[in-house]
Amino acid sequence: MLGLNVVLHRYTNGYFNISIALPIIVLAFQISFTGCAAIPAENARSGENNNLYEGITVHDPSIVKQDDTYYLFSTGAGITNWTSADMINWEQQEPVFESAPEWAERVVPGFDNHIWAPHISYHNGTYYLYYSVSSFGRNNSAIGLATNKTLRPNNPDFEWEDHGIVVESVPGRDMWNAIDATLSFDDEGTPWLVFGSHWMGIKLVRLEDNLKTIAVTPEENEWHTLAKRHRYWKLDDRDAGDSANPELDYEKLYPARILELNRQSESGAIEAPFIFKRNGYYFLFVSWDRCCRGEDSTYKVVVGRSGSITGPYLDKEGQKLNHGGGSLVVKGNENYSAIGHNSVYTFDGTDYLVAHAYDSADEGRPKLIILEMSWDEDGWPVVSFE
Amino acid sequence: MSHSLRFHLSLILTLLLAAGLATTDTAAQHLDVPIHDPVMAKQDSIFYLFGTGRGIAVWSSHDMESWERLDPVFPDTPPWTEEIVEGGRYHLWAPDITYHNGNYYLYYSVSAFGRNTSAIGVLSNPTLHPDDPEFEWTDHGKVIRSVPGRDLWNAIDPNLVFDDNGTPWMAFGSFWMGMKLVRMNDNMIEIDRNPQEWYTIAARHRYWKLDDRDAGDPMNSTIEAPFIFKKNGYYYNFVSWDVCCRGEDSTYKIVVGRSKYVTGPYLDKEGQDMRHGGGSLVLQGNENYAGIGHNAAYTFSGTDYLIAHAYDLSDEGRSKLLIREIKWDENGWPVVSLNN
Numbered sequence: 001m002l003g004l005n006v007v008l009h010r011y012t013n014g015y016f017n018i019s020i021a022l023p024i025i026v027l028a029f030q031i032s033f034t035g036c037a038a039i040p041a042e043n044a045r046s047g048e049n050n051n052l053y054e055g056i057t058v059h060d061p062s063i064v065k066q067d068d069t070y071y072l073f074s075t076g077a078g079i080t081n082w083t084s085a086d087m088i089n090w091e092q093q094e095p096v097f098e099s100a101p102e103w104a105e106r107v108v109p110g111f112d113n114h115i116w117a118p119h120i121s122y123h124n125g126t127y128y129l130y131y132s133v134s135s136f137g138r139n140n141s142a143i144g145l146a147t148n149k150t151l152r153p154n155n156p157d158f159e160w161e162d163h164g165i166v167v168e169s170v171p172g173r174d175m176w177n178a179i180d181a182t183l184s185f186d187d188e189g190t191p192w193l194v195f196g197s198h199w200m201g202i203k204l205v206r207l208e209d210n211l212k213t214i215a216v217t218p219e220e221n222e223w224h225t226l227a228k229r230h231r232y233w234k235l236d237d238r239d240a241g242d243s244a245n246p247e248l249d250y251e252k253l254y255p256a257r258i259l260e261l262n263r264q265s266e267s268g269a270i271e272a273p274f275i276f277k278r279n280g281y282y283f284l285f286v287s288w289d290r291c292c293r294g295e296d297s298t299y300k301v302v303v304g305r306s307g308s309i310t311g312p313y314l315d316k317e318g319q320k321l322n323h324g325g326g327s328l329v330v331k332g333n334e335n336y337s338a339i340g341h342n343s344v345y346t347f348d349g350t351d352y353l354v355a356h357a358y359d360s361a362d363e364g365r366p367k368l369i370i371l372e373m374s375w376d377e378d379g380w381p382v383v384s385f386e
Numbered sequence: 387m388s389h390s391l392r393f394h395l396s397l398i399l400t401l402l403l404a405a406g407l408a409t410t411d412t413a414a415q416h417l418d419v420p421i422h423d424p425v426m427a428k429q430d431s432i433f434y435l436f437g438t439g440r441g442i443a444v445w446s447s448h449d450m451e452s453w454e455r456l457d458p459v460f461p462d463t464p465p466w467t468e469e470i471v472e473g474g475r476y477h478l479w480a481p482d483i484t485y486h487n488g489n490y491y492l493y494y495s496v497s498a499f500g501r502n503t504s505a506i507g508v509l510s511n512p513t514l515h516p517d518d519p520e521f522e523w524t525d526h527g528k529v530i531r532s533v534p535g536r537d538l539w540n541a542i543d544p545n546l547v548f549d550d551n552g553t554p555w556m557a558f559g560s561f562w563m564g565m566k567l568v569r570m571n572d573n574m575i576e577i578d579r580n581p582q583e584w585y586t587i588a589a590r591h592r593y594w595k596l597d598d599r600d601a602g603d604p605m606n607s608t609i610e611a612p613f614i615f616k617k618n619g620y621y622y623n624f625v626s627w628d629v630c631c632r633g634e635d636s637t638y639k640i641v642v643g644r645s646k647y648v649t650g651p652y653l654d655k656e657g658q659d660m661r662h663g664g665g666s667l668v669l670q671g672n673e674n675y676a677g678i679g680h681n682a683a684y685t686f687s688g689t690d691y692l693i694a695h696a697y698d699l700s701d702e703g704r705s706k707l708l709i710r711e712i713k714w715d716e717n718g719w720p721v722v723s724l725n726n
Binding site: 175223237329 | 534583591
């Protein structure tokens with residue numbers, strides 16, 4: 001094969017893992033629309049861990065189906081994307097952006113077009129792709145939006161249009177990080193953007209009906225925090241919660257004891273929110289603990305639910321997600337050190353949890369995981385990842 | 387939030403009492419000037435005092451002793467304040483007055499009771515003399531706005547300061563996650579966005595589980611009213627702790643820390659970072675005053691003064707103007723005595 005193994009890294013925080021440090025980006029070998037990047041079927045280890053398909057390396061996958069084709073978008077140069085007819089065999093396609101959006105340079109000086117955590121969805125004749133521009137350990141970040149009328153490249157209407165920034169976070173001003181956005185509609189059809197990573201947790205903000213900007217009204221109830229975890233109040237504004245911001249001089253900031261606690265304690269390690277509606281409830285999935293550390297990752301998915309999109313979200317024990325609650329959905333197993341950054345989709349009547357997990361047999365590289373999701377008698381989601 | 391409701395009811399009462407006094411007595415000795423959150427500027431030989439009140443209260447004096455009440459800054463409230471707080475149930479608070487390049491800039495707060503639905507606005511005037519033909523306040527709208535659920539700070543209690551490079555900064559804040567500092571545009575009426583530069587310069591403990599819309603623990607975590615004063619190569623950050631606005635039950639006090647840089651970190655006498663709860667006591671209540679706070683500091687004719695309000699125990703805890711000289715100890719820390 002043409003070696004289109006793309007090793008993708010997303011540093012929301014945390015240390016530089018040397019074992020997966022070097023991005024090996026082999027760009028755009030596929031010239032034809034059918035692509036020549038199909039992974040041979042014999043590489044598929046379907047069935048193991050109940051995963052539909054294993055093998056392609058992705059980080060933060062998001063999927064939508066148009067006609068008979070599944071389209072997957074994930075973290076990567078210009079936003080990586082893949083297609084499949086069966087969610088099992090995937091072909092890599094052209095990235096969404098050949099070069100970084102022009103506005104990215106102001107938000108992250110020196111931005112290299114390595115875009116994080118895309119989220120694709122379809123609404124009223126248009127495909128909406130939210131994506132994150134950021135750099136690890138820092139919250140000078142922005143969520144951008146690109147739209148397209150179709151995802152089929154050979155359709156004459158196929159053209160990605162960038163709409164710029166939807167929401168931006170500023171260090172020292174905001175105690176949240178504008179990354180990891182997903183779009184959600186409440187029962188009244190009002191659009192909301194849920195996003196966030198570390199700092200003081202997962203945010204929800206109401207969007208205008210055009211889905212491109214934050215709703216501007218005199219009303220004050222447009223912003224909410226949906227989930228957060230313990231964060232020591234004395235942490236610097238620019239510290240995500242684990243003292244890994246390369247721009248901070250930690251010797252000067254905190255006494256050694258506090259620094260050690262920060263580095264161990266997973267303080268505020270929460271990100272990657274996704275809201276899924278079912279039976280009158282909004283289920284908020286989030287990822288806890290550390291991504292992006294290969295075999296040392298501790299990433300896991302937890303959930304809470306609410307009758308209202310603005311919360312409060314409670315876990316199975318009635319603990320508020322805003323007070324550190326969250327019921328475990330899935331975590332690493334003997335083959336994968338950790339799993340997280342999930343979405344949930346319904347295709348042909350079946351619910352699926354889509355995520356990435358760090359493959360212990362492949363030096364902790366992040367791999368696509370698709371698991372069937374069922375619901376228990378109390379209406380809570382269940383997946384098996386043995 | 388019953389605390390804040392009480393606080394604001396007390397504030398209204400205090401101000402109504404103050405207004406009541408003012409209508410019968412437009413001149414007062416400084417010990418009896420009813421004021422809340424005073425700031426001062428001197429133009430030519432006249433001192434002008436601004437404070438919280440309907441339309442922003444204004445007083446003038448030739449000697450800082452006898453004061454005459456003038457018309458408030460706003461006869462009517464600015465229309466844009468409706469956007470911040472609907473229905474007119476708001477108040478104009480805590481002004482700050484600064485002179486720069488031919489204009490006086492008056493920053494002030496608009497807020498709703500107990501919420502951080504707030505904004506800091508700014509007006510300018512080429513002169514403070516009401517009889518000057520050029521006297522006219524121009525409204526420049528809002529500088530900063532805080533939004534509940536989005537911001538963990540409250541856009542009130544502004545204080546403008548210039549750093550040693552002549553760059554303007556705005557300190558502000560009340561409750562929530564403490565005192566903020568943001569770089570201003572040279573035009574003095576908006577924040578600079580190339581890029582935005584924000585810092586926290588002082589804070590006290592805040593429990594992480596608190597709801598975004600919860601101002602914070604009034605007994606242990608109250609912090610507000612920052613004022614930065616430059617002296618001998620240091621920036622001194624005065625802030626007010628504990629409970630204001632409760633008349634005789636107030637426990638308001640002033641603490642300070644200093645830094646070589648306007649952006650901090652500000653350390654107190656023990657080297658404690660003001661963002662970690664540090665702050666060295668400057669003034670607190672005594673047998674005459676229940677509490678003292680929301681101070682400013684200025685140099686007039688070579689003497690440094692601390693201006694604040696104090697809850698007068700001989701007058702049922704009404705808040706009065708307090709002016710005291712600031713002396714500096716051998717380590718360069720401010721010393722203020724309540725004795726005349």
